[in-house]
Amino acid sequence: MTGGGPPIRSLAETGEVLHRPHALEDVALSEVPVLATDLTSAADLALDHREVLGSRLRSVRAVTVGVLAGPVAPALAELADAHDIVVGRAGPGSSLVETSDPEGAVELVAGAVAAHPQASVAAAQLLRFRAYEQVPLGLVLESLTYSMLQSGPEFARGLRERGPMEVPTDRTPPVAVTSEGTTLALTLDRPQRANAFTAAMRDLLVEALRTAAADPTIEGVIIRGAGRSFCSGGDLAEFGSAPDPATGHAVRLARSPAWWLHELARDVRVHLHGACVGAGIELPAFAGTVLAAPDTTVRLPEVGMGLVPGAGGTVSIPRRIGPHRAAYLAVTGVTIDAQQALAWGLVDRIEREPAAPTDP
Amino acid sequence: MQLRPGSRLRSTVCETEVIAVKAEGEHDVTCGGAPMVDATAPPDGPRGEPAADAADGTQMGKRYVNDDETLELLCTKPGAGSLAADGTALVLKESKPLPASD
Numbered sequence: 357m358t359g360g361g362p363p364i365r366s367l368a369e370t371g372e373v374l375h376r377p378h379a380l381e382d383v384a385l386s387e388v389p390v391l392a393t394d395l396t397s398a399a400d401l402a403l404d405h406r407e408v409l410g411s412r413l414r415s416v417r418a419v420t421v422g423v424l425a426g427p428v429a430p431a432l433a434e435l436a437d438a439h440d441i442v443v444g445r446a447g448p449g450s451s452l453v454e455t456s457d458p459e460g461a462v463e464l465v466a467g468a469v470a471a472h473p474q475a476s477v478a479a480a481q482l483l484r485f486r487a488y489e490q491v492p493l494g495l496v497l498e499s500l501t502y503s504m505l506q507s508g509p510e511f512a513r514g515l516r517e518r519g520p521m522e523v524p525t526d527r528t529p530p531v532a533v534t535s536e537g538t539t540l541a542l543t544l545d546r547p548q549r550a551n552a553f554t555a556a557m558r559d560l561l562v563e564a565l566r567t568a569a570a571d572p573t574i575e576g577v578i579i580r581g582a583g584r585s586f587c588s589g590g591d592l593a594e595f596g597s598a599p600d601p602a603t604g605h606a607v608r609l610a611r612s613p614a615w616w617l618h619e620l621a622r623d624v625r626v627h628l629h630g631a632c633v634g635a636g637i638e639l640p641a642f643a644g645t646v647l648a649a650p651d652t653t654v655r656l657p658e659v660g661m662g663l664v665p666g667a668g669g670t671v672s673i674p675r676r677i678g679p680h681r682a683a684y685l686a687v688t689g690v691t692i693d694a695q696q697a698l699a700w701g702l703v704d705r706i707e708r709e710p711a712a713p714t715d716p
Numbered sequence: 717m718q719l720r721p722g723s724r725l726r727s728t729v730c731e732t733e734v735i736a737v738k739a740e741g742e743h744d745v746t747c748g749g750a751p752m753v754d755a756t757a758p759p760d761g762p763r764g765e766p767a768a769d770a771a772d773g774t775q776m777g778k779r780y781v782n783d784d785e786t787l788e789l790l791c792t793k794p795g796a797g798s799l800a801a802d803g804t805a806l807v808l809k810e811s812k813p814l815p816a817s818d
Contacts, residue, residue, distance in 0.1 A: 555816040604817040
C-alpha cells in the first residue's frame with residue numbers, strides 16, 4: 357500500500373466494521389469518511405455480515421470504494437454494485453474505473469473527500485438513489501442536494517477562497533440563435549469568459565429550446581461553443597448570488613435547460629471542444645448525439661467548491677456512464693480526455709467540426 | 717381567421733412566423749400592417765413591405781399577447797414587421813426575470 361491513503365480492508369474486515377453497533381456513527385464522524393474494500397475475495401466474510409453488507413454500504417455516511425485486483429466473482433457483483441466507486445485492474449465493464457494503481461486511485465478519492473467531506477459524501481449519497489433513471493425526479497433530487505450544500509460551510513469556504521468578484525455584464529447576447537434550414541443552431545457566445553455559464557445564458561437557452569419544442573418545422577437543434585472552449589462551467593462570479601437555497605431550488609426547476617434538453621434529446625446534437633467543465637458537460641450529456649473534438653477535456657469541479665453538480669450532471673452523466681464512474685468524476689474532480697470520454701460513452705464520437713464555429 | 721393553439725401564421729411582408737400558444741375563435745392577425753396567412757399554405761404573390769407604423773420587428777422565441785391575454789403568439793421566425801390582432805398592437809410578454817440559482 358502507498359503512503360497516505362486510507363486502509364483497504366478485506367471484505368471480512370469491512371463486514372465486521374459495519375456490523376458493530378456504533379459503525380454508522382464511527383464511520384460517519386471519522387475525519388475522512390472513506391471506506392475502501394478489496395472485493396476480490398469473500399473469504400472469512402461471516403454469513404450474517406454478508407446478509408446486511410449491501411444495505412449497510414448504502415446507509416453509511418462515507419464514500420465507499422470497491423477495489424478489484426482482478427475480475428469480480430459473480431457472487432460479489434452485487435456487493436461491487438453497492439459501492440459508490442469501483443476501481444481496479446479489471447472488473448465489471450460498465451462501472452469500473454480502470455487503473456493499474458488501485459491504491460493510488462483510493463488515495464486520490466480520499467484526498468478529495470478529506471478536502472470536502474460533506475460535498476463528497478452528498479454526491480455519493482445522491483447517486484445511490486439511482487434517481488437519474490427518471491430524469492424529472494433525478495433533477496429534483498439533485499437540486500435539493502445542491503441547495504442543502506449551498507448553506508454549508510464548505511461552499512462558504514469556497515466563496516471566501518474565490519474572493520469578491522464582479523458579476524459581469526455582457527454587451528452581446530450570450531447565446532446566438534440562428535436558423536439553418538430546419539435546424540436551430542445555438543452557439544454559446546461568451547468566448548471572453550470561455551463561455552462560462554450564467555443565468556442570462558440559461559434564460560436564452562431555455563427560450564430557444566422551448567421555441568424549438570413548440571415549432572414543428574424545427575427538426576433538429578445543434579449546440580456549439582464559440583472560441584477556444586465549449587463551456588468552462590458556471591461563471592464563478594455568479595456563485596453565491598442566489599437569493600437563498602430554497603429560492604435557488606425553485607428557480608433551478610422552473611427554468612431548467614436540463615429538462616428541456618432531455619425533452620428534445622433525440623433531436624439535439626452537441627459539438628464539444630476544448631474545456632467542458634461542470635454545466636459544460638452536464639447539459640451536453642442530455643443530448644441524443646454528443647460529438648467531441650479531439651482536444652475535448654471533461655471535468656466536474658463542483659465538489660471542489662463544496663457543492664454537487666447542479667446543471668443536471670448527476671442525471672445526464674450516470675445515464676451515459678453509470679453511477680460508479682459518475683461518482684468518481686464528481687468526487688475526485690479529475691479531468692478526462694476525449695478518448696476516455698468516448699470509451700465510457702460520455703460522448704458518442706470523436707469528430708472535428710468541419711468548419712470552426714463562427715458568427716453567422 | 718379561426719385560430720387555435722398550434723395554428724401557424726406567416727407574415728406576407730417580412731420573415732416573421734408565429735405559432736398560436738393560446739387562442740380561441742376568430743382573430744384578425746396582422747404583421748407589418750398586412751394580414752398574416754396560414755403558414756402551411758404555399759407562398760403566393762410578391763412580398764410587400766411592412767407599413768411604417770408597424771415595423772418594430774419581432775423577436776425569435778418571444779411571446780406576444782393582446783390586452784386581455786386571450787391571444788398569445790410565439791415567434792418562431794423573426795422579421796421586420798410588428799404584430800397586431802383585431803386592430804390593436806400585440807405587446808411583447810417578457811419572461812419573469814429570475815435570479816441565478818448558484
